[in-house]
Amino acid sequence: MTATAATTDTPIGPFTAIVDAEGCVLASGWTATIEDLQPLIHKSLRPSDIRMVSNLGSITMAIEDYHRGELSVIDDIPVAQQSGEFLMHAWKVLRTVPAGSPVTYSEFADMAGRPAAIRGAASACARNAAALFVPCHRVFRIGGALGGFRWGLPAKTWLLAHEAARGLSAPTVG
Incomplete structure (x- = not known):
């Protein structure tokens, strides 16, 4: 599976998100590198390839809007995690x-x-x-x-x- 990732500047530093083909966030955090995020993704969800893009559409917009004070914009962003x-x-x-x-x-x-x-x-x-x-x-x-x-x-x-x-x-x- 191929995923996409983008880094957004925020007041606390760069924020990177990795998103699957369905638009679900697989991993995200305040880092400028996908190498910090890849190991966090469960093996069953881990993409074989991650393509960097400049913008993840509604996900990038939610990241920017949250950091500007629109706190609820993150609530409806789909997330995919796997565990017990x-x-x-x-x-x-x-x-x-x-x-x-x-x-x-x-x-x-x-x-x-x-x-x-x-x-x-x-x-x-x-x-x-x-x-x-x-x-x-x-x-x-x-x-x-x-x-x-x-x-x-x-x-x-x-x-x-x-x-x-x-x-x-x-x-x-x-």
Whole structure:
């Protein structure tokens, strides 16, 4: 399978997305290189070839609009990820966490229907290949510590502040 990829400049640095032939995001994040993203794609979905393009149409537009403050534009962008049943479900649940209303890993585990699976919830965030579109940046540790973020804590801090600044309430994290 051949996929396409494009890099978009954002206030937190270059953002690259890899998209399959059906227009689903396979992997994305704040990087200028597809080499950082390819290993994140599940083997069953991994393209044999990735063609760089200058623009991914509605996906590039959503990336630009989100970073300008239109937070909901990422909600309907299709994503393709593959894993076990819990992670697949957890990624769907992550897409329901509202911008400006981040949750703790415990709350996320509860939302995913497994209150005791806090490590599983953290694993869902860590293994998420489609950053931004599956907004794992909206999950933090109890007590307000940010936890981890593949694209760096400065990026996570920026994203949370960006969402909070749009008139939505957010807890103080740090």
